[in-house]
Amino acid sequence: MTEISHDRLLIIDFGSQVTQLIARRLREANIYCEIHPYQVVTDSFLQTFGPRAVILSGGPASVFAENAPHPPKAVFSMGVPVLGICYGQQIMMHMLGGQVDRGQGTAEFGRAYVTQADGDLPLLDGWFDDGPEQVWMSHGDHVSRIAPGFQVYGTSPNAPFAIIADPARNFFATQFHPEVHHTPNGARLYENFVRLAGFTGDWTMGAYREEAIEKIRAQVGDGKVICALSGGVDSSVAAVLIHEAIGDQLTCVFVDHGLMRKDEAAEVTTMFREHYNLPLIHADESELFLTALESISDPEQKRKIIGRLFIEVFEKHAAAIGGADFLAQGTLYPDVIESVSFSGGPSVTIKSHHNVGGLPERMNMALVEPLRELFKDEVRALGRELGLPAHFIGRHPFPGPGLAIRCPCEITRPKLDILREADAVYIDQIRKHGLYDQIWQAFVAILPVRTVGVMGDGRTYDYACALRAVTSVDGMTADFYPFSHEFLGETATRIINEVPGINRVTYDITSKPPGTIEWE
Ligand code: XMP
Numbered sequence: 452m453t454e455i456s457h458d459r460l461l462i463i464d465f466g467s468q469v470t471q472l473i474a475r476r477l478r479e480a481n482i483y484c485e486i487h488p489y490q491v492v493t494d495s496f497l498q499t500f501g502p503r504a505v506i507l508s509g510g511p512a513s514v515f516a517e518n519a520p521h522p523p524k525a526v527f528s529m530g531v532p533v534l535g536i537c538y539g540q541q542i543m544m545h546m547l548g549g550q551v552d553r554g555q556g557t558a559e560f561g562r563a564y565v566t567q568a569d570g571d572l573p574l575l576d577g578w579f580d581d582g583p584e585q586v587w588m589s590h591g592d593h594v595s596r597i598a599p600g601f602q603v604y605g606t607s608p609n610a611p612f613a614i615i616a617d618p619a620r621n622f623f624a625t626q627f628h629p630e631v632h633h634t635p636n637g638a639r640l641y642e643n644f645v646r647l648a649g650f651t652g653d654w655t656m657g658a659y660r661e662e663a664i665e666k667i668r669a670q671v672g673d674g675k676v677i678c679a680l681s682g683g684v685d686s687s688v689a690a691v692l693i694h695e696a697i698g699d700q701l702t703c704v705f706v707d708h709g710l711m712r713k714d715e716a717a718e719v720t721t722m723f724r725e726h727y728n729l730p731l732i733h734a735d736e737s738e739l740f741l742t743a744l745e746s747i748s749d750p751e752q753k754r755k756i757i758g759r760l761f762i763e764v765f766e767k768h769a770a771a772i773g774g775a776d777f778l779a780q781g782t783l784y785p786d787v788i789e790s791v792s793f794s795g796g797p798s799v800t801i802k803s804h805h806n807v808g809g810l811p812e813r814m815n816m817a818l819v820e821p822l823r824e825l826f827k828d829e830v831r832a833l834g835r836e837l838g839l840p841a842h843f844i845g846r847h848p849f850p851g852p853g854l855a856i857r858c859p860c861e862i863t864r865p866k867l868d869i870l871r872e873a874d875a876v877y878i879d880q881i882r883k884h885g886l887y888d889q890i891w892q893a894f895v896a897i898l899p900v901r902t903v904g905v906m907g908d909g910r911t912y913d914y915a916c917a918l919r920a921v922t923s924v925d926g927m928t929a930d931f932y933p934f935s936h937e938f939l940g941e942t943a944t945r946i947i948n949e950v951p952g953i954n955r956v957t958y959d960i961t962s963k964p965p966g967t968i969e970w971e
Pocket residue numbers: 802803804805806848849850851852892926927963966967968969970971
């Protein structure tokens with residue numbers, strides 16, 4: 452639980468795939484909320500948390516299951532508004548004296564249209580103005596009798612209890628998911644809910660910045676903080692915010708593994724040193740990393756070597772400045788949400804992700820994580836608030852192992868140089884055509900094959916490369932970007948003409964799954 456002085460809303464998670472979206476909708480309305488799995492929400496948790504309102508999420512369970520997940524009874528006696536979504540509606544009815552039936556033959560998935568029933572409800576301001584509302588259903592069981600005190604306010608052909616409420620107690624429930632995109636007017640429903648719960652919408656980035664600065668000062672005192680700055684949005688925003696709070700008590704280390712893109716190291720060091728006046732060590736360790744990676748082809752081995760050396764190098768530079776009391780990290784809220792697992796089994800490791808995750812255990816330092824409450828788009832908003840340049844905040848993600856995983860098979864310095872040049876031309880093309888912000892991530896991979904070509908009157912025998920560009924919401928799934936043939940043709944011509952060493956350009960049209968975004 453996070454210490455925060457704003458009114459807070461508690462989302463009790465029963466394991467729906469879309470619980471995070473509820474938090475997003477609320478944050479967009481400037482409401483502070485936290486998601487906690489139902490297992491941790493006890494009576495004493497509720498008392499300490501002190502929510503101004505509670506939302507019960509959806510989830511895959513059935514109220515008929517043995518030990519069916521449920522909130523503590525106190526949720527319904529605290530005198531705060533409660534909103535139940537899908538499974539949240541069913542468990543609410545089950546606990547308050549209604550009835551739920553098993554889903555045999557009545558399961559419903561996908562789009563439905565809800566029509567207004569019985570009278571007005573403040574929760575539904577702005578709903579039904581133009582007739583029935585499109586919603587998204589996804590449920591097996593369903594409510595068959597509502598609890599005493601409840602009335603029906605919306606129905607759909609298959610859901611007679613699509614929207615129900617007990618206005619006297621401020622209890623509301625929907626069978627559908629208002630948080631998803633396919634319920635186009637769903638955000639309005641959340642806005643109405645928080646308004647009637649008395650939230651003032653004071654969770655703004657300006658307020659967040661001031662509070663975060665106070666909190667960092669209180670935590671750090673006159674201690675020293677060290678931060679691994681990668682040049683990515685998260686670590687950059689964290690560093691600038693911490694620097695604003697404690698000035699030169701912060702030292703940043705930029706570990707340059709020689710696997711950065713063209714001019715990247717210079718851009719990062721110039722911006723942070725000159726523009727932000729931030730104490731920054733540029734640890735140019737490219738020799739160390741590239742030597743260790745020589746003749747390594749296996750993707751996992753590459754990742755492990757880079758991860759290990761990163762920690763060693765960081766420790767060395769931390770020791771050189773006489774150590775530090777705190778380690779700063781750009782951890783985000785999605786990284787700290789404990790998710791509810793119903794499968795319980797370990798998931799398969801597709802790739803060992805490299806980030807600074809291993810550092811805290813090794814270095815035994817207290818953590819300063821000023822972005823722990825934020826989603827990625829909120830970090831970007833905070834970055835803008837702190838004056839970071841727009842082109843920097845909107846940058847595509849770049850993986851910790853850098854170009855190593857865009858150079859399948861053996862990494863050589865000449866191949867890296869060719870890759871950097873090709874990548875720079877490709878990104879320049881994307882920017883020139885105004886496509887950069889429509890794409891989640893775009894890069895070139897250099898392929899471990901050489902192919903025959905003809906340029907002028909001569910034969911060439913050079914590398915082939917693959918262009919990659921994907922759209923995605925969170926990097927978990929992705930689609931290839933549908934460039935026009937003209938764009939692809941022009942880009943291939945430019946790369947072949949401007950980058951010696953490449954004579955063939957291909958476009959990767961694999962989505963994720965079955966592919967991954969990076970090539971290794
Ligand atoms: P994949 O290739 O797994 O990538 O589909 C998903 C997203 O994660 C990024 N990525 C990484 N980021 N350390 C990182 O910080 C890593 O080791 C790493 N590997 C992949 C990738 O660029 C994409 O945005």
